[in-house]
Amino acid sequence: MRCEKHVWVTRCSGRRVTEGRASGNHTHAPVVDSARSMNTTRSADTQGPPFEDPRKVLSRHGLHPKRSFSQNFLVSQHAVDSIAKAVGQRDGQLVVELGPGLGTLTAALLREGARVIGVERDRDMLAVLRADFAQYATARFVDGDAADLALSPLLDEPSQQIVVAGNLPYSVTGSILRGLIDQRASISRAVIMVQKEVGDRLLADANTRAYGALSVFVQAVFDVFSVLDVPPGAFHPPPKVSSAVIELRKRAVPRAEETETFRKVVRGAFEQRRKTLRNALISAFDDAAKIDAALAAAGIDGKRRGETLTVEEFRTLGESVAGV
Secondary structure (H helix, E strand, C coil): CCCCCCCEEEEECCEEEEECEEECCEEECCECCHHHHCCCCCCCCCCCCCCCCHHHHHHHHCCCCCHHHCCCEECCHHHHHHHHHHHCCCCCCEEEEECCCCCHHHHHHHHCCCEEEEEECCHHHHHHHHHHCCCCCCEEEEECCHHHCCCHHHCCCCCCCEEEEEECCHHHHHHHHHHHHHCHHHEEEEEEEEEHHHHHHHHCCCCCCCCCHHHHHHHCCEEEEEEEEECHHHEECCCCCCEEEEEEEECCCCCCCCCHHHHHHHHHHHHCCCCCHHHHHHHHHCCHHHHHHHHHHHCCCCCCCHHHCCHHHHHHHHHHHHHC
C-alpha cells in the first residue's frame, strides 16, 4: 500500500508545529513527545469541555484502570488533539467513537464541531461519561461492545456516511477491523489507534515482512495512512508496546471484492508463507489441476511467494480460481 505524503499541523505550547516527514513512498508518522505534551493546557470553546488529564478524572470519580478491560488512558493532550484533527470532521459530522473511556477524545471531537456517539461496555465509564457530558447535546453514549458493534442502529438515516474513531483494545483489534470492512457502506473514514505492529501491517506494501492477509483485506477497500506514533509513556498506565494512529479512507472503487474464494486464496497464500504460491494454494484447495489452471489464466507464476502479490493480483487470482 503506497501512502501519499500526509502532514498534520497542530499547535503546541503556543508555536506552530508541522508534523510528518515524507520519505520514499511512505509517510513517517510524527512521534508524540510524552514528557513535553502531558501537561499542555488548552482553553475549550463552547462546543466541548476543555482537556482534563484522565488521571484527575479517575481520581475525581474514585476509579482505577481495569486490567480486565485492558484500559490504558491516553494522557497526552498533544496526541488527543492530533487524533481529533485527523478525524477532520465538518460541523455536525457524526462520529462513532469506539470505547470512549473517560471521554478525553470525545471532548476533543466536540471542540472540533462533531456530533459524537460513544460506544462503551464498561458500566463505570458509562456513568462517568453520562455525568461529565450531561450538558452537551451533541454527545450521547450507548452500552455496547465495539468488537461486535452494528452501526446501522446508530445512523440518522440508512444512507448516512459516518466517521469511526477510537483507541482499539489490542485483544479485539482484528474483530473490530473485520467489522469496519463488513460495514464499510456506512463508513467514509476511520481514525483508529492500534498496536504499532498492527499499524505496520495495515500500511505494509507487498513483498515486505509486515505484509499479510490483514494488509490485503483492509487495503482492498480502504486507503491506509499513518497519522501519529504514540509511545507507551503517553498512556496511564503505560502499555508494554508502542501504538500507532492510522487513518482508513474508504475507496470509491474497491481494489477487490471480498468473495469467499478471494478470502480463501488470500488466507491460503499466507498460512504457509515458506511455500511457493502454487503449493500453498494446493494445500488450501486440495486441487492441483484447478490451481495450475487458475495461475495460468491469471498470468501469475506459481513459484512466487504469497507475500509478493499485490491486492490487485490477489483479485485477479481469486477471480481465476472461481472461474475454473
